[in-house]
Amino acid sequence: MTLAVDYFSGSGLPLNEAGATARAVQDAGLDGVWTIETNHEPFMPLALAAEHSDTITLGTGVAIAFARNPMTMAQLAYDLNDYSGGRFVLGIGSQIQQHIERRFSSPWSQPARRMREFVLAMHAIWASWNGGAPLDHRGEFYTHTLMNPMWDPGPSAAGRPRVVMGALGPRMVEVATEVADGMIIHPLASTTFLEQVVNPAIVRGLGLAGRERGGFSVTFPVMVATGRDEAELATASAAVRERIAFYASTPAYRPALEVHDAAHLTEPLRVLSRRGAWAEMADLIDDDLLHAFCVIAPVDRLLPEIQDRFEGLVDRICVNSVAPLPLDLIAEIARYRG
Secondary structure (H helix, E strand, O other), X not given: OOOEEEEEEOOOOOHHHHHHHHHHHHHHOOOEEEEOOOOOOOOHHHHHHHHXXXXXXXXXXXXXXXXXXXXXXXXXXXXXXXXXXXXXXXXXXXXXXXXXXXXXXXXXXXXXXXXXXXXXXXXXXXXXXXXXXOOOEEOOOOEEOOOOOOOOOOOOOOOOXXXXXXXXXXHHHHHHHHHOOEEEEOOOOOHHHHHHHHHHHHHHXXXXXXXXXXXXXXXXXXXXXXXXXXXXXXXXXXXXXXXXXHHHOOXXXXXXXXXXXXXXXXXXXXXXHHHOOHHHHHHOOOHHHHHHHEEEOOHHHHHHHHHXXXXXXXXXXXXXXXXXXXXXXXXXXXXXXX
């Protein structure tokens, strides 16, 4: 298998599991571990993962940019990248308006333009630390003009962290191709959506930015349902069906449904989500949609099935399980890597 294959903790990575998970992933021969900002903070587990590994990639997929500011994000990422010897990838995303305003109590406006400037501001900060350039970022949303030796960590042998942007719609993809080292696609994506929407947008964006595809990494945390028997497969599939319903209730993610003639589901799912009717929401996701957005396969067929679907479409695949996978199951899955 030429795809890089990582493990993605689809429900966050608890601190007390981070070190053992990183060791298990590395020992199994997989390529990386990614965290997500859901029910656990995404950066602290990767510090422990860095301590208990020495070769695998460590990434946030994603950390919420607008819940922070470019300086705090830049410092977290710089320290993790330095500590891990350059293995850290900063994956950041915008989230949607109600989460930014109501969950994080942070400002929201013009997300694509704001994300573009967020990344450029971090680059300016890292340039001041690594190369001694005066810090002088003055933008529409962020201004960073003060840096003295007390706050300057100085150059890092690892350099600056790589930045990948979470993106789904064409405008955010265009921003990622302009200012980031790559992008991480939202899990609510199918091969059809990648072929018809995402990859053409990447090609257009790179052309506008005058960049080559080879210097831009595309990561996809594909939702999976796996197990050693039919009962385990059924339990995992039910959990993914609920996750798809949750994602599909968000209007911003409707484009992923449109290519499957399922955009009509967004509004009823949104109504049910406001009532907390999670089980009823899952009932609206039929088997065709489940299989479009999820790779369902027993342990010995999971990675070959992923390869068949996504070879040539993306550069890195993350095995994204809604429920954390037991460490022995991760090792077993990896044994069947082609």
